[in-house]
Amino acid sequence: MHKNFWGDYNAASFDRLAHDIQTQYLIVGGGITGLAAAYFLLEHGEKDIVLIEKHTIGSGSTGHSAGMLVTGMETSSWTHLIRTHGLPEARAYWDAQNRAVDLITALVEEGHIQCDLFPEEHLRLAGNAVAQKQLLQDFSAHKMMHSRVSDLEGEKLAEEFPADEFESAERTTKNVSVNPLSLARGFARYLQKRGVRIFEHTELLSAAGGHAQTNHGAITYSRIVRCMGVSEKDKHIQPFLTTICVTRVLTTKEKEAIGLLDNDMFEDVETRSYHYGKITGDNRLLVGYGDTKHTSGFTYGYTHLPHVHSIERFIARVFDTITPNIEYAWSAEFALSKSELPVVRVGEEEVLVNGAGTQIASIAVVSYAISKLLGKRHVLDELFGS
Ligand SMILES: Cc1cc2nc3c(=O)[nH]c(=O)nc-3n(C[C@H](O)[C@H](O)[C@H](O)COP(=O)(O)OP(=O)(O)OC[C@H]3O[C@@H](n4cnc5c(N)ncnc54)[C@H](O)[C@@H]3O)c2cc1C
Known part of the structure; x- marks a missing residue:
């Protein structure tokens, strides 16, 4: 039996970091959450964005998944969410997920991404x-x-x-x-064309006070967005x-x-x-x-x-x-x-998004996190605030 069905996880498409750089927004993690974070920053008019990935784009959960982009929840059920947070809040989450499906469909078309969608x-x-x-x-x-x-x-x-x-x-x-690995790689190429600087084989080793150290150089940033999947050491x-x-x-x-x-x-x-x-x-x-x-x-x-x-x-x-x-x-x-909703933390300097469990929910939730990072309103305000 072979293991690599979607493609070659070791095939790099982007350079590794070669020297110290500066950026406004540093995104860590080249899975669907990190890629979508970069996308929403661009959509809000932000331009100075760097994304680093310790292996290759899509080599984490995203590119190993089944590629069934379905509205739903791994952390809870809609029945429970309605009971605990209310119908309007649950509906807002459902709508946000539906918009995430539309976004992927539009992106694949606009970016001419070959991913068997x-x-x-x-x-x-x-x-x-x-x-x-x-x-x-x-x-x-x-x-x-x-x-x-x-x-x-x-x-x-x-x-x-x-x-x-x-x-x-x-x-x-x-x-x-979709073929989830092809989607992630196509998504990354689309972001690069829109000006996002992407570095593969570039691992975040530490980050504090606007200074990130990677295995290939330092990155000075204003805000950091952590989308590191299972590598994130977090008790939640x-x-x-x-x-x-x-x-x-x-x-x-x-x-x-x-x-x-x-x-x-x-x-x-x-x-x-x-x-x-x-x-x-x-x-x-x-x-x-x-x-x-x-x-x-x-x-x-x-x-x-x-x-x-x-x-x-x-x-x-x-x-x-x-x-x-x-x-x-x-x-x-x-x-x-570990709780009903994905983990979203928006601090002065650092944003963390993790644990949504599905790709569509990850996109919906990171859309909310980026709005909060930029001080804007979002349809999920009540859900996460309630
Ligand atoms: C087998 C399987 C099947 C699945 N099937 C589906 C499905 O059909 N539909 C669905 O919606 N969901 C599915 N899922 C779940 C889905 O894949 C995940 O919820 C989603 O992809 C998570 O995306 P992410 O970007 O948060 O994490 P990841 O895709 O894991 O991305 C995190 C990235 O961060 C990088 N990283 C970590 N630490 C560092 C660091 N220090 N420096 C730089 N980079 C770092 C990692 O290398 C990784 O690429 C499946 C998951 C698995 C494992």
């Missing part, structure tokens, strides 16, 4: 009584937020997703599927491990047999660890499974076999009309906030 429906599938109860609750919450959801049962579900295992499902429109953030398997290329007949001719993305509704998946741009079946709380050191290249076995069993059960061999498998970590 397809608008796809997303199915949340329930196979037991507990999952069905959760799904029902979520469905009414989604309806309250005027989201584009519909429910599926019986024949309608069998047409969409014929696996016997599931009894009901929620279908959401307006999500996109927890790393989780999840694993993805990708099969051989399927034929059109096979895709039809498993109900994925229309390339829907899917996940099963489980409380913590859950299976998720989609059809890739080159017609392979991708299935992921996690999350496992992970506290010991993780290094890329490691594949968590218990997750792989769970995925193999899921594929055998749910897609039992085909026998697709797994050709790629890899595990990776992502950062999750």
Whole structure:
């Protein structure tokens, strides 16, 4: 089995820092959060921006993810968010996430980014009584937020997703599927064209008082934005491990047999660890499974076999009309906030954004953080202030 399905994580596209520099805004981390931070600064008219990445752009969680850009939350459910923060605040978060999907779609078009972007429906599938109860609750919450959801049962579900295992499902429109590594790299090239100075293989070693030390030189800055994912040592953030398997290329007949001719993305509704998946741009079946709380050191290249076995069993059960061999498998970590909302801290000098758990939520939240950094109002003011 191979590990690098989306592309070569070691392929650098940007220079490393070669000498000491100055900047107004220093962004640390070349994942979706850091890239989006640079984008929102540009959109607010800021021009003097440097982004540093310790390895290569997209080499963290972002480029190892499944690339299912779906509105949702890893840290909580909409039902709970409405209960704890109120309907208008939850709706604002939902709207901000929808805008993040629009932003990615527009950016890919404007930047001519080749990343296999397809608008796809997303199915949340329930196979037991507990999952069905959760799904029902979520469905009414989604309806309250005027989201584009519909429910599926019986024949309608069998047409969409014929696996016997599931009894009901929620279908959401307006999500996109991408190759996440290509998206991140294309996004970075787009930002560079708009004047952002990007340095790969440039690791932040320390930062204080407007002075950052990297492994290749010093950077003097006015404001620093930390988007370092699992590398951020913060007691409010927890790393989780999840694993993805990708099969051989399927034929059109096979895709039809498993109900994925229309390339829907899917996940099963489980409380913590859950299976998720989609059809890739080159017609392979991708299935992921996690999350496992992970506290010991993780290094890329490691594949968590218990997750792989769970995925193999899921594929055998749910897609039992085909026998697709797994050709790629890899595990990776992502950062999750320990509380209901992602971690956002906006100080005089330093901003920290982390733990949103999904790419779309990360974009929505960093948009809020950058507005606060610049002293502007944002639709998420009440949510984060409440
Ligand atoms: C296997 C897997 C599947 C997933 N699937 C999905 C999915 O389908 N959809 C979805 O929305 N989300 C998914 N996620 C979650 C999603 O990938 C993350 O929530 C999101 O990408 C986090 O982005 P980020 O920019 O905050 O972190 P990262 O992408 O990890 O970026 C942080 C970057 O900071 C860099 N960095 C760290 N320390 C330093 C330093 N000292 N100096 C310079 N740079 C530094 C790192 O190298 C890294 O590139 C998945 C995650 C995994 C692991």
